[in-house]
Amino acid sequence: MACISPDGKPTESGTKMLRALQAGLKSPEEIAKETGLPLFRVRSGLRELTQAGLADQKEDKYKLSEKGTKLIK
Amino acid sequence: MEEIKEQTGHMPRIGEPAPAFEAVTTHGTLKLEDFKGSWLILFSHPADFTPVCTTEFIAFTEIHPKLQKRGVELLGLSVDSVSSHIAWVRNVEEKMGVKIPFPIIADLNKEVSLAYGMIHPGQSKTETVRCVFIIDPNQKIRTILYYPLTTGRNMDEILRIIDALQTTDKHGVATPANWRPGDEVVVPPPNTQEMAEERLKQGYKCVDWYLCKKKL
Incomplete structure (x- = not known):
């Protein structure tokens, strides 16, 4: 896992992505631009964050889940 | 004949859609579709901690900024484990001062190698030869290069092909x-x-x- 450590905590890149989602619904392209991470990393990272219940997908965009919001505070 | 096919897998061709994959890499689990919209150079090397491969990884790292300017991502592959890849990448950084910036697929079960015809039993039955697949933003294979185990790749030629393909598409x-x-x-x-x-x-x-x- 690139965005979630084995202990379940987000990695540096995972945290960057979660922080980018704090402002609301965003596309992978917008997150890549904001975080400076390559788009392929953002796409795979969002998959992981969604599977871990930290982000929710709404059509082509993503937002923080309740669990993600609590974690990033 | 069947035995050879089992060892070599599918041989992709220029103009075909690139075979889809989901693979464990040094940057996490990546799918081919994660690269949609970018050009992608998928390349294989025979093994980690080998001399020619090390020179190639340094050379790929050197052209990485030029590739980024052209909207091209790099993705390496060998049949080594992700731990081996991580150890090798760290060794290259420690001994040669070069930080490898792109992901490397750990294709232990040879799923991707066989889908892309990267194993040539005449060269090695267990390792991948030096393949380069240039995949366009629509995920179609545009160029295939195969180099033998003993010959390191030419980065100028890879950049030249990217420039040529992008010029062809644009004009x-x-x-x-x-x-x-x-x-x-x-x-x-x-x-x-x-x-x-x-x-x-x-x-x-x-x-x-x-x-x-x-x-x-």
Whole structure:
């Protein structure tokens, strides 16, 4: 896992992505631009964050889940 | 024959959609579709901690900024484990001062290697040869290069191919032998006699009706 450590905590890149989602619904392209991470990393990272219940997908965009919001505070 | 096919897998061809994959890499689990919209160079190497491969990884890292400028991502592959890849990448950084910035697939079960025809039993039954697949933003294979185990790849040629493919896509032209950016390009040959006659009056630099060049 690139965005979630084995202990379940987000990695540096995972945290960057979660922080980018704090402002609301965003596309992978917008997150890549904001975080400076390559788009392929953002796409795979969002998959992981969604599977871990930290982000929710709404059509082509993503937002923080309740669990993600609590974690990033 | 069947035994050879089992060892080599599918042999992809230029113009075909690139075979889809989901693979464990040094940057997490990646799918081919994660690269959609970017050009992608998927390349295999025989093994980690080997001399020619190490020089190639340093060379790929050197051209990485130039590739980024052209909208191209790099993705390495070998049949080594992700732990081996991580150890090798760390060793290259420690001993040679080069930080490998791109992901490397750990294709332990050879799923991706077989889908892309990267194992050539005449060279090695267990390792991948030095393959380069240039995949366009629509995930179609545009170029395939195969190098033997003993010959390191030429980065200038890889950059030249990227420039040529992107020029072809942008301007609808072909590129002649040894073309470099800034050189004249080849105008596509005419399909009818009428077009051939008109071609000669269009101000292109023509050797004959079938070989016309122009500056971009």
